[in-house]
Amino acid sequence: MSVLTRGVAVLGLAGALLAPAQAGIFDDDEARKAILDLRQKLEQSNEAQRVRQAELNAQMADQLSQLKRSLLDLNNQLEQIRAEMAKMRGQDEQLARDVAELQRKQKDVQSGIDERIRKLEPVKVSLDEKEFLADPEEKRMYDEAFAFIRKGDFNAAAAGLSTFVRRYPQSGYLDSAHFWLGNAQYGRREYKEAIGSFRALLAARPEHPKAPEAMLAIANCQVELKDPKGARKTIGELVQAYPKSEAAQAGRERLASIK
Template sequence: MPALSRTFTALGLAGLLVLPAQAGIFDDDEARRAILDLRQKLEASNEANRAKQAELNVQMADQLSQLKRSLLDLNNQLESVRAELARMRGQDEQLARDVAELQRRSKDAQSGIDERIRKLEPVSVTLDDKQFLADPEEKRQYDEAFALIRKGDFGAASAGLSGFLKRYPLSGYADSATFWLGNAQYGQRQYKEAIASFRTLLSGNPAHPKAPEAMLAIANCQIELKESKAARKTIGDLVQAYPKSEAAQAGRERLASLK
């Protein structure tokens, strides 16, 4: 028995010695398989990550491309807006120029109308203690003819006053124009014509302020025509009709020289 016990003990010890060795072998295989599994999982994970990264890269590229197209479209829209604004600005500037030109033309037209109205509007005139209305053209023609009298251009003055009286026979200037026409004729030594003009004034308006001078002028014309008798009668009529006038005083002095 003791020998047998020793045999079992030896076998037990041998078994114990074999078990750790087998356990060591088992652990190494498991570890290798675990490492392989881990490597496979890691490789699979890396592959999945690479695939996902590639997919993300594609998506980002698409998004970037879309963003570029959107930016390009936006830029084109901005350019269109700028062009439209420039066109509208140009239209506004042209419109402003057109409005300014229209205003200028309107102002010129209004000025022209006002000028024409002024030329047609009667003006108030005071002449030889008489106030009346005259057309601007009427006044201009009389003033021009009278200015010729002042210059001593009796021929032109006579023509101007004759034309004036034909055009404006009822003018407020008519009596004065007739008187100065007689003076212009006298200045040309047209004594008979001058007498006719002065008598026209006297018959038409004997109360005219120039009437005494007209009578004295008739007497002077008669003296120039050597009609002394007629001149004395005219001066007598002058003194009788307008005794206090300067023309009557001058007539008296002239009458004395005729004696």
């Protein structure tokens, strides 16, 4: 075998021996490369997940922030609604108070009107066998003056009845007012004025139940005025006009003492 042949054989043997080793080296490189690729892909995947998670977190944070703002707005709206409702309740309560006050004032006004109407509305009066209508003020004034007669206060009675006669010349009380005015004037020793009052009653209503007493009172005034002749004449007229009256009987008895 030649040297050349032996060299080729050696190279061929070496190549055969080196081939498996190189193949192993190449397998390791590929595995490492695969591992590196896998790691890179894993890292890329992890990074993508981190990015996605960050995006999701950001979205969730944004949504949470929006939700918080919405809740805050809703709470503000609720507070405004509560405030409006409280204001409306206050307004309703004030309105209720105003209505109640208005109703009270209206009631007071109505009561005042009713009272004024009662004061102006005529009342039915029955006095000395006579029935008539009188204004409330008219009745009050007469009753007040007559009350002074009952108390024996002839000064106040005369003043009240004189005013009454002037103010109510057409009153149903007029005849009785003349009679009691005459009595008050007699009590004040105003005999001439008393005669005038009694004669006013007799002229207006001779059938008045107190007409006989008025005539006897005139005779008594004439006696006080030192007019016995006039007194006897008046008693004579009394007996003739009202013969069965108690005043006529008293007049007959009085004649004996008149000189």
